[in-house]
Amino acid sequence: xxxxxxxxxxxxxxxxxxxxxxxxxxxxxxxxxxxxxxxxxxxxxxxxxxxxxxxxxxxxxxxxxxxxxxxxxxxxxxxxxxxxxxxxxxxxxxxxxxxxxxxxxxxxxxxxxxxxxxxxxxxxxxxxxxxxxxxxxxxxxxxxxxxxxxxxxxxxxxxxxxxxxxxxxxxxxxxxxxxxxxxxxxxxxxxxxxxxxxxxxxxxxxxxxxxxxxxxxxxxxxxxxxxxxxxxxxxxxxxxxxxxxxxxxxxxxxxxxxxxxxxxxxxxxxxxxxxxxxxxxxxxxxxxxxxxxxxxxxxxxxxxxxxxxxxxxxxxxxxxxxxxxxxxxxxxxxxxxxxxxxxxxxxxxxxxxxxxxxxxxxxxxxxxxxxxxxxxxxxxxxxxxxxxxxxxxxxxxxxxxxxxxxxxxxxxxxxxxxxxxxxxxxxxxxxxxxxxxxxxxxxxxxxxxxxxxxxxxxxxxxxxxxxxxxxxxxxxxxxxxxxxxxx
Amino acid sequence: xxxxxxxxxxxxxxxxxxxxxxxxxxxxxxxxxxxxxxxxxxxxxxxxxxxxxxxxxxxxxxxxxxxxxxxxxxxxxxxxxxxxxxxxxxxxxxxxxxxxxxxxxxxxxxxxxxxxxxxxxxxxxxxxxxxxxxxxxxxxxxxxxxxxxxxxxxxxxxxxxxxxxxxxxxxxxxxxxxxxxxxxxxxxxxxxxxxxxxxxxxxxxxxxxxxxxxxxxxxxxxxxxxxxxxxxxxxxxxxxxxxxxxxxxxxxxxxxxxxxxxxxxxxxxxxxxxxxxxxxxxxxxxxxxxxxxxxxxxxxxxxxxxxxxxxxxxxxxxxxxxxxxxxxxxxxxxxxxxxxxxxxxxxxxxxxxxxxxxxxxxxxxxxxxxxxxxxxxxxxxxxxxxxxxxxxxxxxxxxxxxxxxxxxxxxxxxxxxxxxxxxxxxxxxxxxxxxxxxxxxxxxxxxxxxxxxxxxxxxxxxxxxxxxxxxxxxxxxxxxxxxxxxx
Numbered sequence: 001x002x003x004x005x006x007x008x009x010x011x012x013x014x015x016x017x018x019x020x021x022x023x024x025x026x027x028x029x030x031x032x033x034x035x036x037x038x039x040x041x042x043x044x045x046x047x048x049x050x051x052x053x054x055x056x057x058x059x060x061x062x063x064x065x066x067x068x069x070x071x072x073x074x075x076x077x078x079x080x081x082x083x084x085x086x087x088x089x090x091x092x093x094x095x096x097x098x099x100x101x102x103x104x105x106x107x108x109x110x111x112x113x114x115x116x117x118x119x120x121x122x123x124x125x126x127x128x129x130x131x132x133x134x135x136x137x138x139x140x141x142x143x144x145x146x147x148x149x150x151x152x153x154x155x156x157x158x159x160x161x162x163x164x165x166x167x168x169x170x171x172x173x174x175x176x177x178x179x180x181x182x183x184x185x186x187x188x189x190x191x192x193x194x195x196x197x198x199x200x201x202x203x204x205x206x207x208x209x210x211x212x213x214x215x216x217x218x219x220x221x222x223x224x225x226x227x228x229x230x231x232x233x234x235x236x237x238x239x240x241x242x243x244x245x246x247x248x249x250x251x252x253x254x255x256x257x258x259x260x261x262x263x264x265x266x267x268x269x270x271x272x273x274x275x276x277x278x279x280x281x282x283x284x285x286x287x288x289x290x291x292x293x294x295x296x297x298x299x300x301x302x303x304x305x306x307x308x309x310x311x312x313x314x315x316x317x318x319x320x321x322x323x324x325x326x327x328x329x330x331x332x333x334x335x336x337x338x339x340x341x342x343x344x345x346x347x348x349x350x351x352x353x354x355x356x357x358x359x360x361x362x363x364x365x366x367x368x369x370x371x372x373x374x375x376x377x378x379x380x381x382x383x384x385x386x387x388x389x390x391x392x393x394x395x396x397x398x399x400x401x402x403x404x405x406x407x408x409x410x411x412x413x414x415x416x417x418x419x420x421x422x423x424x425x426x427x428x429x430x431x432x433x434x435x436x437x438x439x440x441x442x443x444x445x446x447x448x449x450x451x452x453x454x455x456x457x458x459x460x461x462x463x464x465x466x467x468x469x470x471x472x473x474x475x476x477x478x479x480x481x482x483x484x485x486x487x
Numbered sequence: 488x489x490x491x492x493x494x495x496x497x498x499x500x501x502x503x504x505x506x507x508x509x510x511x512x513x514x515x516x517x518x519x520x521x522x523x524x525x526x527x528x529x530x531x532x533x534x535x536x537x538x539x540x541x542x543x544x545x546x547x548x549x550x551x552x553x554x555x556x557x558x559x560x561x562x563x564x565x566x567x568x569x570x571x572x573x574x575x576x577x578x579x580x581x582x583x584x585x586x587x588x589x590x591x592x593x594x595x596x597x598x599x600x601x602x603x604x605x606x607x608x609x610x611x612x613x614x615x616x617x618x619x620x621x622x623x624x625x626x627x628x629x630x631x632x633x634x635x636x637x638x639x640x641x642x643x644x645x646x647x648x649x650x651x652x653x654x655x656x657x658x659x660x661x662x663x664x665x666x667x668x669x670x671x672x673x674x675x676x677x678x679x680x681x682x683x684x685x686x687x688x689x690x691x692x693x694x695x696x697x698x699x700x701x702x703x704x705x706x707x708x709x710x711x712x713x714x715x716x717x718x719x720x721x722x723x724x725x726x727x728x729x730x731x732x733x734x735x736x737x738x739x740x741x742x743x744x745x746x747x748x749x750x751x752x753x754x755x756x757x758x759x760x761x762x763x764x765x766x767x768x769x770x771x772x773x774x775x776x777x778x779x780x781x782x783x784x785x786x787x788x789x790x791x792x793x794x795x796x797x798x799x800x801x802x803x804x805x806x807x808x809x810x811x812x813x814x815x816x817x818x819x820x821x822x823x824x825x826x827x828x829x830x831x832x833x834x835x836x837x838x839x840x841x842x843x844x845x846x847x848x849x850x851x852x853x854x855x856x857x858x859x860x861x862x863x864x865x866x867x868x869x870x871x872x873x874x875x876x877x878x879x880x881x882x883x884x885x886x887x888x889x890x891x892x893x894x895x896x897x898x899x900x901x902x903x904x905x906x907x908x909x910x911x912x913x914x915x916x917x918x919x920x921x922x923x924x925x926x927x928x929x930x931x932x933x934x935x936x937x938x939x940x941x942x943x944x945x946x947x948x949x950x951x952x953x954x955x956x957x958x959x960x961x962x963x964x965x966x967x968x969x970x971x972x973x974x
Contacts (some may be wrong), residue, residue, distance in 0.1 A: 010722060054656075077960055124667045137720055144703035148739050171702050177690050184700040190677035195713055198673070200913070210712025212671040215658050216623040216631035218712065221705030223781035224680055224774075225697025227758070232778060235497055236771055240759035257758055271714070272727035282767050287711075290794060291719060294710035297788030304834035305780055308701045357877050361848035390844050394971045396878045400938070415972075422972055438969045451887070462801040481750050483970040484881045484927045485902075485909055 001166075002027070002062075003079040004102075006070060006094060008035040010042070011111050012083035014139025016064065017046030018078075021140070022168040023059030028066050029073035041285075044139035049292045049406075050169075052346035053141075053299055053313050056321045070077035070094070074102040079164060081133065084113040091120060107161045109133030113185050116178040117150025125151035131161055134182055135170070139290075141295045142311045146182045148175040164225035169316040171309075180246045199274065200267050207278035222298055223308045277289055300347060334473040336410035336426065339370040346403045354400040355436075361395065364425050364439040367409040371423070375463040386456065388421055396438045396479055399429070414480060415466035419445050420454035424477045440480050488651075489514070489549075490566040491589075493557060493581060495522040497529070498598050499570035501626025503551065504533030506566075508627070511547030511656040515553050516560035523553055528772070533627035535635055535893070536779045540628075540786055540800055542806040542808075542860055561589040567702060568620065570598040578607060586612045594648045596620030596662075600672050603665040604637025614639035618648055621669055622657070625775075626781045630799045633669045635662040656803040658796075686753050694765035708902065709785055710795045722904070776891070780832070821957040823897035823913065826857040833890045841887040848882065851912050851926040854896040858910070862950040873943065874929035875908055883925045883966055886916070893917035899969060903955035905942035906932050911964045927967050 005012045008030035016039055017024045028039055043064070051058050067073040074080050080102055084094050087157040091110065098108060103434035108130045110120055132148035144164050149158040162172040175182050182187060198204045204212070216429045220229045227239075234242025277286060301312025340363065349361040372378075372388065381387070401407065407428050415422035427436045445456045490506045492499045495517035503513045503526055515526055530551070538545050554560040567589055571581050578597065585595060595617045619635035632652050635766050636645040642946035649659040662669050668676060685691045691699070707716050714726075721729025738758025766774060781877055827850065835846040859865075859875065868874070888894065895917050902909035908930040914923045932943045 004564055010720065099556050127853070132920065136707075142703050142706060144699065146699065159497075171698070173695060173702070175691070175695075175700055177688075179685075179690050183685065183696065184703050185693050186681050187678045187700070188704060190681045191674045191713060194673050194677045194884060198670065199665075203666050204662070204670050206714035208660060208662075209522065209670065210714050211658070211660055212631065212633070213674070213708050213712035215799065216629050216711060217675060218708030218710075218787055219629060219782055219796060220778070221621075221700050222709030222785055223701060223705075224778055225696050225700035225705065226678060227693035227762050228774065229778075230839070231762050231766055232774055233497065237763040238759065240755050243755050243758055252717050264498050268727050271730055272725065273728040275714050275718050279718055284719065287719055288717065290792075291707070291711060291716075293792055294789060295706055298706055298709055298790055301788045302781060303786030304832050305777075305784055306833050307777060307781055310834075312702065344519050356852065358848035358852045359846055360880075361845035365843065365845045390884050392969075393880075393882045395877075395882070397847075397877050397879065442971050481970045481972070482879075483968045484879050484929050485968070 001025070001079070001167075002077045003081060004029060004074045004077040005081050005083070006030070006073070006098065007083035007085075007111075008032065008039050008066075010082065010137055011330060012081070012137065013039045013042035014046070014137060015081045015083065015111070015135065015228055017043045017140040018050070018168050018170070020062045020064055021046060021050050021058060021252075022060050024168070025062040027073045027077065028064070028071050029068065031068055036052060039064070039066075041141070045138070045288055045292055048154075048289075048346070049296050050140050052296050053169075053303070054317060054320060054345065055303075056317045056346070057342050057345075058320065070097050071101040074098050074106070077102065078106055079132050079161075080108045081111060082108065088115060088119060091389060092123065093113065095124055095130065099129070103128065107131070107157055107164065109161060111135060116180060117148050117153060118178060118234075121150060122153040128154035129157060131158055132178075132182065133161060133165065133172075134149050134185075136184070136405075138292060138295070141292060141299070143169060143171045143309050144184070145170045145172050146175050146184065147172040148178050148182055150178045166316070167319065171312045173374050196267065196271075199271055206274040210278065223302060224322060236287075242283055247342070274479065296347075297298070324406075334470040336412045336471075336474070337371070337374070337467070338410050339367045339374070339409055339425075340407075340409045341430065342407065343404045344403055344407060349403045353402060355402075357397070360397065360427065360437045360439075361393075363407070363409060363427055364395075364437075364441070367411060367425050367427075367439075368423075368443070370409075370442070371411050375461075377460065377464075381460065382448070385448050386454070386460070387446055387448050389446045391442045391444050393442075394440040394482060394484070398435050398437055401429055401436050407436065412474055412477060413464070413468040414440075414470045414476070416461060416464045418452055418458075418461065421445070421464065424480050439476070440477070440478060440482075488512070488566070488654075490568060491516060491561045491581065492568050493517070493560070493585065494540050494570035494572075494598075495519065495526050495553075496570065497624055498622065498626060499568070500526045500529035501533070501624060502568045502570065502598070503628040504530045504655070505537070505655050507549045507551055508533060508537050508545060510549050511566075512549040512656070513551050514560045514564065515551070516555065516557050518555055525552070525554075529627070529873070530652045531959050532775055532779055535776075535830065536783050537627050538893070539783050540790070541804060541807060542790075542857075543673055543804050545807065553788070554873055557584050558588040561593070564589065566648075567593055567595045568598060569595065571792040573599060573605060575585045575602060578602065579610065579628075581609055582607060582611055582617065585614065589618065594618070594644055594795035596648060596649065598622060601668050603667060604635050604640060605665060607755055608639040616644060618645055619662075619665075619669065620648060620659075620671075621651065623671070623699055625779060625782070628779060628786070630656060630658045630796050631671070632657045632659050632672065633662050634659040634667050639966065653803075654806065656800070659678045660801045683754065683758075684772070688760055693758060693761040697765065710789060721741070726863055743929065780830070821960040823899045823958075823961070824858070824861070824954070825860070825863075825895060825897050826854045826912075827894075827896045828917065829894065831888055831892050831894060832892055836890045840889060842889075844884070847884065847914065847924045848880075850894070850896060850914055851880075851924075851928070853884075853911050854898060854914075854926075855910075857896075857929070858898050862948075864947065864951075868947065869935070872935050872943070874933060875945070878929045879964075880929075881927040881969060881971070885922050885924055886918055888921075888923050894923065898963055899964060900951070900955040900958045901927075903948060903951045905945075906946065908932070908951065911967050913964075925964070925966060927969075928962070 002025040005016045005028045008028045020025045117132045121130050131153040134146040136142040141175045165172045198350040305314045409427045410422045425439045444453045489512040491501045492515045495515045508511045528746040604619045608617050621633040623629040652659045759940045837843040896914045899911045912926045931940045934941045
């Protein structure tokens with residue numbers, strides 16, 4: 001799949017990074033001479049962060065190219081994302097040139113934050129190909145894409161667009177009725193107006209306003225939105241009760257939103273200097289890095305809780321896992337069996353820059369699953385009521401390994417009978433074959449319902465026992481049977 | 488220190504929990520016959536979550552009592568927090584009764600979200616004692632308290648109030664000029680009005696609006712607010728440039744905020760039924776637990792990054808550490824040391840509904856960090872170039888544990904010398920004390936730069952060795968020294 005990114009600023013660059021890291025080829029078209037530098041900087045940010053959100057290997061990265069000619073850039077792509085300035089006449093002329101040169105079945109998404117799709121579709125040769133796909137900065141981390149088809153976009157195009165957005169880890173929010181500024185930006189606009197008044201009237205500084213948000217309701221909104229939060233405030237008396245209470249407040253003179261503050265140079269300078277006092281100690285690059293690390297932390301914590309944007313990430317992992325296949329490999333000679341071949345994920349790294357201890361346990365746990373699949377004990381075996389439970393393990397740690405380094409694991413079977421499976425795993429760095437860690441493990445064959453150890457049926461363990469017979473020929477691992485602290 | 492909580496609903500109960508868990512005695516005064524149940528439920532939520540944010544021991548919990556007579560309740564307290572309904576005449580009569588009976592030097596904080604302090608101070612016998620201390624739900628987790636002194640509150644009272652709020656882990660945001668609804672609620676009000684229009688006009692449902700928030704800008708606002716976020720959107724061209732660009736949009740017809748939607752019964756029911764479709768699968772208690780777990784995750788991730796609300800938590804840890812003598816807790820009988828008290832996170836669960844094998848390793852790894860912090864080996868020890876690396880571990884798995892179940896871990900020190908630390912951890916289910924798993928571990932003291940084992944300086948390991956000496960008195964764990972497959 002290939003995407004053309006038209007306009008390579010903060011938003012276009014973010015789209016480019018998200019597509020690339022999900023395996024799409026990307027061509028960026030922007031006459032700005034600095035576009036290659038800009039996109040490179042954004043991509044550098046993105047590759048530090050986006051892979052840290054995945055718990056399965058990401059697909060191989062696509063290729064990135066730059067093509068100043070819009071006509072050439074869009075000639076052979078599946079998706080065109082327009083992120084040019086918010087000026088309708090510019091958008092119209094760019095859309096006209098795109099449609100004169102792009103495949104008819106490609107999707108033409110616009111990043112517009114304000115225009116309705118009907119305004120973009122108006123006068124276009126193929127309006128059915130055009131929709132709004134409005135992302136949020138940083139595009140490579142935030143999953144939301146507001147999808148607005150408007151009156152003229154073809155349903156099949158919209159559905160295909162949603163599938164493509166999911167395939168790059170985004171969550172399409174279909175806005176069913178087009179409206180200026182879609183949904184989210186209407187809220188941002190409302191808050192922005194109110195904030196301008198508070199600054200103009202010297203009620204609060206930019207920093208005080210930011211603290212009022214991020215120490216309070218901003219934390220709530222990162223995981224539940226407005227209504228689920230208020231549902232809780234209503235408690236057992238219910239949402240309707242809560243809203244009725246809220247009613248009279250609406251008429252209170254709490255807001256100056258009826259007026260538009262005049263954004264004169266004095267107010268502009270006031271905001272700029274307060275912002276400088278608040279954030280000026282950091283460069284923009286530093287602030288971006290801080291923001292991205294924060295977002296990765298928040299998103300990962302939501303992912304562990306399988307909630308909100310974290311659930312979107314878990315669903316993306318499932319899709320990624322289906323796309324990346326486990327390498328096939330011959331059995332035969334009595335050698336330890338290769339199980340996993342993968343890379344150390346960025347999120348596995350601790351503050352020392354090395355793989356965190358418990359992630360080794362994760363690698364060996366994944367190795368166990370790979371071993372069981374290999375000998376024919378698939379999920380249906382578990383579904384039918386039997387499984388191997390881990391009774392005990394002994395882990396030895398030999399060497400450090402850094403993010404993104406390739407590794408492989410192997411297993412040697414020490415014993416397999418009807419009730420027991422005793423194995424020895426090794427984890428190696430793939431580039432220099434260093435031994436990183438070993439795990440000796442004893443698994444017991446159990447009935448899931450009773451939780452008791454039971455004998456496996458012979459058919460189930462045929463291949464396992466055959467491998468165990470072969471592995472008798474292998475030297476016993478030097479540290480098998482070792483206890484902690486043994487001299 | 489003792490606080491009187493006047494009004495024991497969601498907000499008053501949240502205050503009670505926050506004061507109690509930070510060591511204050513608390514008396515709750517509320518004529519509602521259900522008040523004891525309500526506060527108990529909130530306290531149950533709070534004690535699952537608030538201690539999970541601390542990395543140092545919390546102070547011993549204060550005592551909780553209930554006193555229907557307001558006059559009696561406030562007679563001997565340092566802080567009175569008023570959280571009665573938002574009705575000025577009710578507030579005035581409650582304030583009058585409080586001031587007739589409370590110590591003159593006590594602080595009288597009001598949780599009002601809408602009234603200005605001057606409105607509360609008006610006609611009061613001692614206006615200088617009254618200020619607004621406006622918290623955010625859940626009060627026991629969100630650090631923000633808007634402090635508005637208004638024209639009549641004494642500066643010394645305001646400053647003392649801020650110190651007290653910090654002592655219970657909150658971040659006072661001083662609102663320098665009183666204004667209806669202070670700061671944060673003005674934004675919430677603006678968003679709420681816009682949301683009502685979107686629902687009334689069938690543009691979006693409550694769930695779509697929540698997703699538009701929590702998959703996008705809500706994640707940003709959990710860590711940076713509005714202005715720091717926009718500073719990044721402006722990039723190197725600067726804040727003033729960015730705002731000037733924004734200017735014309737203010738005049739665009741993007742908002743219906745000029746009108747107040749009529750909140751008639753039809754709209755109330757529409758919101759209530761959409762909210763039911765969105766969140767009705769969970770009870771209020773379940774949603775509260777989910778929210779609290781999410782907030783703990785977000786706050787902990789920000790704490791690791793020492794940013795925003797996470798920095799507030801780190802500062803609170805420092806204050807707690809000064810107040811609570813860790814050494815004092817270690818004194819006394821030789822028993823295994825309690826390390827973690829937390830719950831099994833939903834993402835730790837495998838297809839069998841049980842905690843995944845490698846998450847046990849994670850729990851024990853976290854336990855190791857807690858142990859090192861406890862003996863004074865903090866991040867600065869690592870920053871200075873030394874650390875303990877794991878050499879080998881032996882894990883035994885005894886029992887299953889399901890999602891959201893509380894657990895605790897303990898550690899017994901088997902040996903500590905200049906180079907080695909040999910320990911035995913146990914993980915128990917907290918509700919029935921079942922042993923879930925054990926980990927025997929050998930750590931080696933290393934120089935991070937060379938990666939080599941080196942002797943620790945005596946000062947660094949004094950407390951560790953003292954604990955090891957105490958633990959000699961404990962029985963050796965039955966399975967310590969066991970190897971895999973041992974009969």
